Amino acid sequence: MKLRLIGMLLLSLLTAVVPAPAPQAHSQRSPALLVITHANLIDGVSARPIHDATVIVRDGKIEKVATGPVEIPAGATVLDLKGRWLLPGLIDAHVHLRELSSARTALASGVTTARSLGVERFTDVGIRELNHEGIADLPDVVAAGYSITTILSELFFLDFPKMNDLTQGVNGTESVRRMVRALAERGVNVIKVLATGRAGLPQTDPRQRTFADEELAAITDEAGKFGIPVAAHAHGDEGAAGAVRAGVRSIEHGTYLSDRTLSLMKERGIYLVPTLSFTSGYAATGGTERSPVVIARARAMAPRLRETAARAWKLGVKIVAGSDAQYDDERRLQDELAELVSNGMAPVDAIKAATSVAAECLMIGGRTGSVRPGLEADIIAVDADPLADINALRDVLLVINNGNVVVNRLSS
Numbered sequence: 001m002k003l004r005l006i007g008m009l010l011l012s013l014l015t016a017v018v019p020a021p022a023p024q025a026h027s028q029r030s031p032a033l034l035v036i037t038h039a040n041l042i043d044g045v046s047a048r049p050i051h052d053a054t055v056i057v058r059d060g061k062i063e064k065v066a067t068g069p070v071e072i073p074a075g076a077t078v079l080d081l082k083g084r085w086l087l088p089g090l091i092d093a094h095v096h097l098r099e100l101s102s103a104r105t106a107l108a109s110g111v112t113t114a115r116s117l118g119v120e121r122f123t124d125v126g127i128r129e130l131n132h133e134g135i136a137d138l139p140d141v142v143a144a145g146y147s148i149t150t151i152l153s154e155l156f157f158l159d160f161p162k163m164n165d166l167t168q169g170v171n172g173t174e175s176v177r178r179m180v181r182a183l184a185e186r187g188v189n190v191i192k193v194l195a196t197g198r199a200g201l202p203q204t205d206p207r208q209r210t211f212a213d214e215e216l217a218a219i220t221d222e223a224g225k226f227g228i229p230v231a232a233h234a235h236g237d238e239g240a241a242g243a244v245r246a247g248v249r250s251i252e253h254g255t256y257l258s259d260r261t262l263s264l265m266k267e268r269g270i271y272l273v274p275t276l277s278f279t280s281g282y283a284a285t286g287g288t289e290r291s292p293v294v295i296a297r298a299r300a301m302a303p304r305l306r307e308t309a310a311r312a313w314k315l316g317v318k319i320v321a322g323s324d325a326q327y328d329d330e331r332r333l334q335d336e337l338a339e340l341v342s343n344g345m346a347p348v349d350a351i352k353a354a355t356s357v358a359a360e361c362l363m364i365g366g367r368t369g370s371v372r373p374g375l376e377a378d379i380i381a382v383d384a385d386p387l388a389d390i391n392a393l394r395d396v397l398l399v400i401n402n403g404n405v406v407v408n409r410l411s412s
Contacts, residue, residue, distance in 0.1 A: 033058050033076040034403065036379070039086035041065070042387065044355035044370035047348060049387065053086065057377040060403030064373055079410065081381055085392070087351065088370050089113065089378030089401065091358035092333040094252055094273050094322025097141065102327040103127045107139045108407055109332050110396040112378035113369075114139050115322070115362055117192045117231055117252065118147035120155040125187055136404035140378075142362050144192040144231070148179050148219060150210050159186075173218035176211070180222040190249075190362075191223045195232045196239035199253070199279070199301060202293035206235035206301070207256060209242065216246035229363060231273075235301070237261055244270055250320065250361055254312070255279070255305045262312050271318045271361040274309040276302075276339035278324035281331060310344050319345065320361045321354035334394045341390045348387055377403040381410070 034057040041053035043065070056064040056073070072078060089112025097103050097116045106114055116124035124143035131138045146156055150170050157164050160182055166175060180191055195216060199206040211219075220230050229249035234240035240251050241261045250271040251257070257265075257272075265272065279302045313319055321340060325331045333354060340350040359369025368376045381398035399407035 031077040031403075031405075033073055034079065034377070034400075034405070035070075035072055035076045036079045036081060036086060036381075037070070037072075038083060039081040039381070040083060040385070041371060042085060042087045042348070042351060043372060044088040044352060045372070049085075055086065055371060055379070057379075057400070057403050060377055062371060062373050062375050062377050065371060079398070079405075079408075081398075081410070084381050084383055084397065084410070085385055086371065086379060086381050087386070087393075088355040089368065089380055089399070090333055090354045090393075091115075091321075091362065091369060092323050092325070092354070093250075093320045093358045093361060094275055094324045096324070096326045097124050097127055098326060099123070099328070100127065100130075100138065103138050103141070105327040106325075107137060107399060107401060108396075109327075109334070110380040110393065110399055111333055112139050112380070112399070112401050113142070113359075113362070113364065115142040115144075115190065115231075117144050117190070117233075119144075120146065120153060121159065122146075122186055128189075131402075136401060137406050139401065140368070142189045142364065143187075144190045145183050145186055145188045147192040147194055147233070148176060148183075149194040171215070173214055176215050176219050177222040180219055180226075180228075184223070184226040184228060189228065191219060191228055191230045192252075193219050193230060193232050193243070193248075195234040195243040196236040198233075199235055199255070199297060200294055202291045206297070209236060209239035211239070211242070213242045213245065216242050216248075220247045244268065249363075252322070252324075253279075253305070254308055255301050257308050257312070259311065259315070262308075262315050262317055265312070266316050269318070271320045271357075272309070272312050273320045273322040273361075274305060274312075274340075275322050275324040275336065276305060276309060276343060277331065277335040279305050280339065281335075306339075306343050309340075313344060318357055318361070319349075319353050320358045321350065332394070334391070337390050337393060347390045350390060351386065351393075 036055040039053045041050040054066045054070040090110045091113045092111045093115045095114045122145045128141035131140045197204040197208045231250045232243035232248040233252045235255040237258045323333045323336045337350045356369045359365040368378045379400040384392035386392040397409045
């Protein structure tokens with residue numbers, strides 16, 4: 001009886017965290033043949049748009065991109081863009097998707113792929129698997145599961161009860177290796193490590209380093225055995241430099257990075273995901289805790305982060321767009337793109353930061369991130385030219401996800 005009650009409790013907890021998908025999602029299947037005509041195409045790679053483009057999608061994949069008159073194949077579903085702007089589906093390289101409703105919100109805003117960097121109960125892995133099973137109204141997810149940090153949440157031990165010896169803290173190379181192995185066995189795509197303290201909590205110090213060089217090296221080494229890249233949350237330069245030396249794939253935030261660390265990132269091909277809009281948002285509101293300490297800190301950090309991101313771009317470090325959003329409020333990836341442009345990037349480069357360059361960082365460029373033959377049909381359309389005004393990306397009229405038309409407001 002006791003075991004039965006425990007089982008019922010766990011089942012209720014799981015269903016509360018991951019609600020069942022909407023039944024209608026199963027019926028949203030891609031047309032076998034879809035043709036998009038009369039589009040101004042920003043393909044995510046080229047420096048200039050392709051005017052009057054036609055894109056042919058067959059069985060969820062981009063089959064052909066052409067210009068000028070094109071013979072429409074028999075039986076095709078045709079979407080006439082009438083000169084509107086077509087782009088790859090956006091990639092948000094830093095999110096925290098804790099609910100299916102949030103994932104659906106992200107997709108409706110044009111995010112067809114999201115890298116989820118830290119959630120509990122492996123919600124992000126579940127969303128990814130639903131997407132891969134054909135649920136049309138969910139984005140694809142590059143999932144991290146739990147973050148590796150010095151103090152783990154209680155929920156971690158519900159998923160890994162045999163690791164309860166870590167309840168007092170994670171330290172030492174063997175402990176971090178165990179965590180990497182545990183996460184890899186649960187099917188994560190990326191390992192997220194907090195190399196410095198968090199900025200959004202009043203009791204933490206974002207400059208303070210958390211793991212030593214040998215621990216960071218152990219994390220990247222163990223992850224490498226599974227072919228999994230590592231993303232390092234790092235505000236302070238010392239922790240970020242340790243992560244860079246250890247061989248992480250990306251630095252998240254990077255508020256206080258020195259030119260020396262940025263130069264090493266450029267040399268080693270390590271990406272920067274600055275999340276400018278997140279810090280700006282905290283400077284305005286103090287985050288969910290509405291903490292005066294966090295507000296004051298964020299107001300000091302925001303200009304430093306903008307200055308760091310500008311130096312990184314000038315030095316040739318590859319910049320990737322990430323919102324650090326949960327998609328449970330009004331903040332979107334488009335806010336990050338607007339910040340990148342206002343901070344000195346050309347609109348075409350900001351768009352690449354959310355498409356082809358993001359796909360490269362996430363190691364998924366072979367299947368998405370640009371509009372070219374052979375890739376998945378992850379495509380969005382907007383009414384106005386985002387190269388003239390990046391804010392045009394805020395009004396998404398069309399979202400095609402793996403060839404499935406999940407949003408269509410072209411006639412509105």
